[in-house]
Amino acid sequence: MSAPFSKEEWAEIRRQSTEVLPEIIDQVGLPKALLSYQGSAIAKLESSTCHVLFIEKSRRIGLTWGFASYAVLRAGRAKDAGGMDVMYISYSQEMTREFIDACAMWARAFSTAALQMDEFLFDDSDDEGIRSIQAFRIRFASGFEIIGLSSAPRSLRGKQGVVMIDEAAFVDNLKELLKAALAFLMWGGQVVVCSTHNGTENEFNIQIQDILSGRSSYDHMHIDFDEALQQGLYQRICLVTNKPWTPEAEADWRENIIKFYGDGADEELFCIPTMGTGAWLTGPLIEARMTSDAPVLPLDLPVDFLHLPALTRQGLLATFMADLEAALEKLDPNQMHAFGFDFARVADLSVGTLLSIDKTLKRTSALTFELRAVPGDEQKMITKTVLTAAPRLVGAAFDATGMGWTVAEDMGRHFSLRDKDHPAGLVHAIKFSQDWYRVNMPPLKTAFEDDAIAISKNDDHLSDLRLVKVIRGIPSIPDSRTGETNKKRHGDYAIALALAHFASRMQWHEYGYRSASAAGTSGEQSVADREFARRKSEGGSNFRMRSMRGAGGTFH
Incomplete structure (x- = not known):
């Protein structure tokens, strides 16, 4: 379950976060009408560049109420000010009525001249004959309307304007509904698709994954339960219900809500679609991309390496370093390169992989090295050798979890560390999180599916990539390991490849x-x-x- 904070930890987090804010809790009547995430969504819709917006969200955070304000503002404008009809679609009549009621409230608040709110029936033909579809609407003096429709795709026929599809993952046929809605874009319309998740195979999640992978250029927002709380959701609930807000009260309420949803909390509250527990990439797909002949260089040192004489240690490294230098000499100076490094020291492997990027932007494995029982200084020496020699290096991403931070930090000393304060650096220090996997694994999968990546033929690498599972909707490495005793693997190559692919998309350049x-x-x-x-x-x-x-x- 995605509830990483205890009740006590959440209370402390919220206490610290509110200490730096004005005491708006005591200022009844003064808080802004919209919470930050509601305002951000409307601001995005008001921008001239947002034509299609997908939002994956937690249940019951008031986003529909915020959208109602945008619907009133849009339908209440004159045509030359961007006014147009707004059509609201959900999977239930109760939700539609709730939305229309919220629009009526906003219309009164904005003093917009709404002529009337009513229900109406209109005829709609289909293969089964004529059927009447119940709908709701508010007419404005501008000549435009807010209309609540059924989720049948045919209900959009002959219309134009803004389409809002609420709880889209639960409508009968989202794929066909989107096909009908997207036609509105031809004449300057706008499409908003908002929903809680309903499984990994649902069309809504498929669309989200296409956006995250870069296959789709639609705008995207992600608002989970904790994000909504941090932006004032429970404080607003307290204001409306006339209850005092305290960090402890919020922590209690949060814990109770999570317990209420039980096993469904991940999907209902934290935007993690369920039902997906299978392999992330199929074996045939991985093998189809194993078309590179780049070398895979292993280095397996004895556990007492540091206690051996210096000359012996040099001898154990000599063959590997000679092979590495030979591989580096063969790199194409006309191609860009990107590097990924997954660090380990005791139980698992450290794996570094270098990708070349050709003019068609296809990523191809240029070399990979695998280090077992190799001390930190030697790992730093090897990675520095690769980064120094790689032609036209555009990025390097390092596992900065635990001890891996020391390698990332030292490479940052030589090649410029990239962080929030220095966004132009070459080296990315990555602290893995569910969000990192959620955002950055889909582009790698798309590269496999679109034949935009080529890797070396290696059965261990096949096993590593097959180990990646879709866990609670997010590609992740489970705790299980593969391989022989004392030679266990933990998806190490998959992580290194994901880091290299991430770095290849950052496109850092240095000019001398x-x-x-x-x-x-x-x-x-x-x-x-x-x-x-x-x-x-x-x-x-x-x-x-x-x-x-x-x-x-x-x-x-």
Whole structure:
């Protein structure tokens, strides 16, 4: 169940978060009408670039009430101010009536000239003959209407304007309904699709996954129960019910709500669709993408490595380093590269994988190394060697969980760490979370499905990728391990590949410049020349200049 905070922890979180805010709890009548997430959704809809918006949300957080305000504002405007009809669709008549009532309240609050609110019946033909579909509407002086319709796709026939599909995962045929609604875009309409999840195979979740993977360009929002609480949901409930708000009272209420939903809390409150527990990628699909002949280099050191004489340690590393340098020498200088590194020290493997990116943006495995029982300093030396030699490196992502942070931090010292304060760095330090997997695994799966990635032929890598399961709607690595005794694997390559694919989509670039005159004279070195010499010195024998000559100078 997705309730990572205890009642006491939540009370402390909320106490600390409200200490830095004005004491709005005591200012009855002064709080803003809309909560932050309600306002954010409406602001997005008001922007000129938002044509289709999908929102995955927790149950009963008041988003429909917020949408009612937008519907009134849109239908109440004159045509030249962007006014148009608003059509609301849900799976039940009760929800539709509730929405129309909320619109009537907002119309009175906005003093919009609503002419009347009524119910009406209209004829609609289908294969079974003529049937009447009950609907609700509010007419405005602007000439536009808010109309509540049934979820039958034919109810949108001949109409134009804004379409709101509420609790879309529960309508009878969302796929056909979307097909009818999206036709509104041709004449400047807008489509809003909002819902709690209803399983991984539901059309709503399929659409969400397409958006997260980049296959669809629709706008997207995610509002779970805890996000709504942090933005004032329970405080608003207390205001409406005339109860005092305290962090402890909110924590009690939160715990009771989660207990009420029981096993369904993940889906109903935390936007995690259920019913999906199978393999994330099929075996045939993975094997179909194993078309790269890039090397997979293993390094397995004895457990007493650090107690051996220095010369012995160098000998154990020599063959691996020679193979690594040979693989690096074969990298294509005309292609961009991205690197991912999953750290381990004791039970599991450390895996680093380098992807090349061609002009069609296909990612191809350029080399992979696997380290078992390798000390931290040696891991840092190996990863630094790869990053220094990789041509046109656009990004590197490191597992920064636990001890992995030390490798990410040291690579950040040499290649510029990227974080919230320094967004232009090359090295991404990733602290894994459900949100990270939820957002970044779908693009990798899409790459497999669209033949936009090629990996090396390796049965261990096949097992690692097959180990990824859809757990509570999110691709994750379960606790189970594969492989022989003392050679166990924990999906290590899958994580390294996901990190490399993530880094490949960040597109970081560094540019250096040496003038042609400076390059051809023995005079004083330019700043760029000195930087070039410094990087060459740091890279040692593994540094190779990658240049593109242009008019008047050399870029490297």
